[in-house]
Amino acid sequence: MNNILCCNAGRRGRLMIDMRKTIGDSGNVVATDNWSVAPAIFFANKQYVVPKITHPNYIQEVLGICKKEDIKAIFTLIDPEIDLLASNKKKFEEIGVLPLCPSKQTADLCFDKYSMYLYLKNHGVNTPLTFHELDDFKAAYFKGEIQFPVFIKPRTGSGSVGAHKVNTMQDLENYYAENAFDYIIQEFMQGDCDADAYIDYYSKEVVSIFSKKKIETRIGGASKTISFKDQRLFDFVQSFMHLFDFAGAIDMDFFFRDGEYYLSEINPRFGGAYLHAYGAGVDFFKLIINNINGVTNEVRIGDYDEGVLMLMYDDVVITKEVDLLRDYHD
C-alpha cells in the first residue's frame, strides 16, 4: 500500500485532497497536527494529534504511527520540522519509510539564509548580494557596491514574517537597533518568480520543475500565480542541484535580471502554492508513489502548459466539537 504520512498538515486541506486523488485506493493519506482543529487533517484517510515537535517524545510518536499505519513515505509541511526529520532519517529508513527530506547539512543551509548565501557565492551560483553585519553592509554601501532600497529578512524563518523593503540607512539602522530579528540584508531585486521541484529519492536528480510568477501576494504567500516556462530557469536549477542533497518536493524563490536568474532561497518541502503545479498536471504524488515502489523517476521537466492560473480562496471545514480528536497531553 502506498501509505504516506504528512506531518503537521495545518491548513493544507487542498494538498490532502489532491494527494488522495492521486493515491486513490492504492494507499492511505495519514496526516498529523498538534492541534485537533487543524483543517487539513479532516481530509486525510486517517489523522493523529501528536505532540509539538519540541516534545521529547515527538519522534517516537511519529515512528509509532509509521509502524501502525504501515507508512511508506513521510514528509512535513512546516519548516522547523525539516531539520528534525533530517536528523532522524536513518530511523525512518530502518523501518522501511522513505524520509522525503534533505540531508542534515542541506537542511541547515536552507534554514540559515546567510549560510546559504555564502555557500552559493562560494560555488559561483547567482544569488542576490547579501550581508549579515550592518557594518559590512555600510562598507559596501559607501564603496558603491550596493544601493537602497534593500530587502531585509530574518536570517532564519519562513513566510514573510519580519521581511521588509528598506529605503534609507536611517530605517535600516532602526531595524537593527530594534533587534526584533537576526536580520540579513539583501540587494533589492525585482522579477521574482518561484518554482516547485521534485528530487528523486534514488537518483537525487531533479526530475520535475514547475515555475510560476506571482500575480498577487497576501500575508503568507502568493495568492494568484500564473505558470510560465523558461529553459534558462530549468538549466539554472539543474546547474546547482548537485550542491545539495534533497529528496522529495522543494520550493525555490528566484529573481530575474538582465537575462539571468538568481536563486533567493529554497524551502525543502511542498510550497504553499504547489497546488498550482498539481492543478496544471505536475503531480509530485505520482513521483512519490514511484519512489515508494522502488522506481527511479525519469527526468521530465517542463511537462505543463504556460498561462495556467491558480487563484486562491477560503474554503471551510465544518465539524463538531464532540467529534474532535483529543489534543495531545503527556
Added chain:
Amino acid sequence: MNNILCCNAGRRGRLMIDMRKTIGDSGNVVATDNWSVAPAIFFANKQYVVPKITHPNYIQEVLGICKKEDIKAIFTLIDPEIDLLASNKKKFEEIGVLPLCPSKQTADLCFDKYSMYLYLKNHGVNTPLTFHELDDFKAAYFKGEIQFPVFIKPRTGSGSVGAHKVNTMQDLENYYAENAFDYIIQEFMQGDCDADAYIDYYSKEVVSIFSKKKIETRIGGASKTISFKDQRLFDFVQSFMHLFDFAGAIDMDFFFRDGEYYLSEINPRFGGAYLHAYGAGVDFFKLIINNINGVTNEVRIGDYDEGVLMLMYDDVVITKEVDLLRDYHD
C-alpha cells in the same frame, strides 16, 4: 427563476458554492468583479467583469446585468459598495430586483463607526465607550473614566486594517501624530463574539441569528470559530434592530462583560465567516428565495446546534489565461 446577483464576489468562492447548492435548478447565481481573476466568479452560473464601483457607468452596468439575467435580488460583498446600492435602491426596485442592502441612513451609520457610537449611546444601546478626538479621550482618561489599554481603529473602514491595541498615552499620541487614519479610540473589551443575522425584506424583522466565538483570527478575519447560543444575545439583537433599516444578511461584532453584551459594529453584508452559519444549517439563501417569491420569513432564531466548528483553509481555482473574461475597459 430565483436569479441572484452577487456584486464584487472577490475571493468568496465557498459562498457561491453554498448559494448554488441552495438555489439548485430554481435559479442562477450571477457574480461580478472588476478583475477577471477573482476566484469567486468561477463558481457562479454566470459571471461578469464590471467597472470599479467608482466608475460613472457602474450602476448602469449593474442594472443592465439585472435586466439581461432576469435578476430578482442583488447584494454586494464589499463595504464601499453598500452605500452605492443603498443610494440606488429605487432603481433596482423599479425593475423588480430586491436590493438586499440597508437604507442610505443605516448604511451611513454602519460605515462611520463614530456616528454609530453616538447613535447607539443616544438610544441607550450597550456599546464600548468610544472617542474621536484625542483631547476628549485625554479629558476622560484624567477623570478616570477610561484606562489603558485601548483599542484604536479607523473611523471608517473594514477588516482589521489600521486597528491596534494601544497600551500607553505615548503610543496613542504617536498614532494620532502619524495621522495614517482618522482614528476612533474604543475602550478595550474582551469576550468578543459575532453574529450573522438575516433581516426580512418585507417585515424588517430579524428572522434568523447565528452566533459564534472566535478560536483563531488571521489577517482579514476569523479563521476558526465555534457556534454558541445565548438567549441574552438574541434578546439584545432584537432590542436594537428597530433603530436600523436593514434588508438581507448582516454581520455584527459584540463584546461580553459582566453578563451583558455590547454592540461593537455592524457590517450590513454577508460576513466572511457566514460560511459557518451555512455549514451549521442556518441558510440565509432560503430566506432570500422566500423574499424573492413575496414570502415574508417567519422568525426562527437559534435554530442550530452549539459546538459546531468552522475551520478555514486555502483552496484554489485552476483556470487558463486564454479562458478569462476580458477586464473592463471604457
